[in-house]
Amino acid sequence: MTPYPVSSEDRDAFVQSLQMLTxxxxxxxxxxxxxxxLRFGELRRALPGITQHMLTTQLRELxxxxxxxxxxxAEVPPRVEYEMTDAARDLKPVFKAVMVWAREHSYLLSGxxxxxxxxxxx
Amino acid sequence: MTPYPVSSEDRDAFVQSLQMLTxxxxxxxxxxxxxxxLRFGELRRALPGITQHMLTTQLRELxxxxxxxxxxxAEVPPRVEYEMTDAARDLKPVFKAVMVWAREHSYLLSGxxxxxxxxxxx
DNA sequence: TTCATTAGTATGATTTTTCATATTAGGTAT
DNA sequence: ATACCTAATATGAAAAATCATACTAATGAA
Numbered sequence: 130m131t132p133y134p135v136s137s138e139d140r141d142a143f144v145q146s147l148q149m150l151t152x153x154x155x156x157x158x159x160x161x162x163x164x165x166x167l168r169f170g171e172l173r174r175a176l177p178g179i180t181q182h183m184l185t186t187q188l189r190e191l192x193x194x195x196x197x198x199x200x201x202x203a204e205v206p207p208r209v210e211y212e213m214t215d216a217a218r219d220l221k222p223v224f225k226a227v228m229v230w231a232r233e234h235s236y237l238l239s240g241x242x243x244x245x246x247x248x249x250x251x
Numbered sequence: 252m253t254p255y256p257v258s259s260e261d262r263d264a265f266v267q268s269l270q271m272l273t274x275x276x277x278x279x280x281x282x283x284x285x286x287x288x289l290r291f292g293e294l295r296r297a298l299p300g301i302t303q304h305m306l307t308t309q310l311r312e313l314x315x316x317x318x319x320x321x322x323x324x325a326e327v328p329p330r331v332e333y334e335m336t337d338a339a340r341d342l343k344p345v346f347k348a349v350m351v352w353a354r355e356h357s358y359l360l361s362g363x364x365x366x367x368x369x370x371x372x373x
Numbered sequence: 374t375t376c377a378t379t380a381g382t383a384t385g386a387t388t389t390t391t392c393a394t395a396t397t398a399g400g401t402a403t
Numbered sequence: 404a405t406a407c408c409t410a411a412t413a414t415g416a417a418a419a420a421t422c423a424t425a426c427t428a429a430t431g432a433a
Binding site: 290291292295303304306307323326327328329330331 | 377378379380381382383
C-alpha cells in the first residue's frame, strides 16, 4: 500500500532500538559486559578515558532500556555489579548482521583497507 | 584469546556502522529514499519539521558515508536528485535483524503495548 | 523590469551531550 | 579519632548537535 518496503511503525521501532545503543560509551560498556559480570570500578578501569559521571549515566540509561542489570550490595565500601540482560544478549544477531554488512562494505569504514569489489592488493 | 565473543576490531566496525545512521533525520531520510529517487524539495516536504540546513547536512553526511548518491543537474531553478546506494540497500538484513529483536523485546520500546513474556491483557 | 522558483549558504541561538573536578556517605582498618 | 575505600552525586564548563531565520544565484515567467 505504501511505496516503502517497511511500515513507518517498523521504522520507528528501528529508530528506537538504535537509540538504545546511541551514546559515547554504550557499545563499549556492553562489549566489556559480554565478558561477564563486572563491578563499577572494574568497568571504569577497563574503559580508559571515561569519567565516573559518564559511566554512571550511561549505565543508568542502559539499565532504563533494559539492556543492563544493576545489583547493589549493602556493603561498605559499596559494591555494585553490572551485567547484560537477556535482551542485550539477544542483540547478537543484530551485531552479526552489521558485521556482515561492514565486511561487505569495509571500504566505507575508516581505518580499514579494502577495495570496493572483491579486490585485493596486487 | 579474549573473554569476549568478538574482537575489538569488530566492535569498532560496529560502532562506526552505527554512527553512519546516527543523526536526527538519517533513518527517516533513508526510509523516504527507499521509495525511490527524490529531489531535495520533495524530501523536504516529506519530512515535516526538518529545516533546509539540517536536510542539507544530513544528506551530505549520508553521501560522505556512501549511503546516498547525489545527482545535481545544471538547470535553473536548480534540480538535485537523491537516491540510496547499493550499500544502503544492503542494510536491509540489519534492519530485519533489528526488527526481529524489537518484536521479541517490544516491551522495552515506548509506544508499544506488549508484555514481557507472551502475556496479553485479560 | 519585477517576481517566483530551487537548492543551497550564512549566522546566531538553543538544546543536548560530554568532560572535568570536587564532594559525599558510611563502614573498616589503623 | 583519623584516614581510606567505593559508588555515586553536584556543579559548571566545553563541545557537539539541532533549530530558526535570513540571504543568495540564475533563469524563466509575468
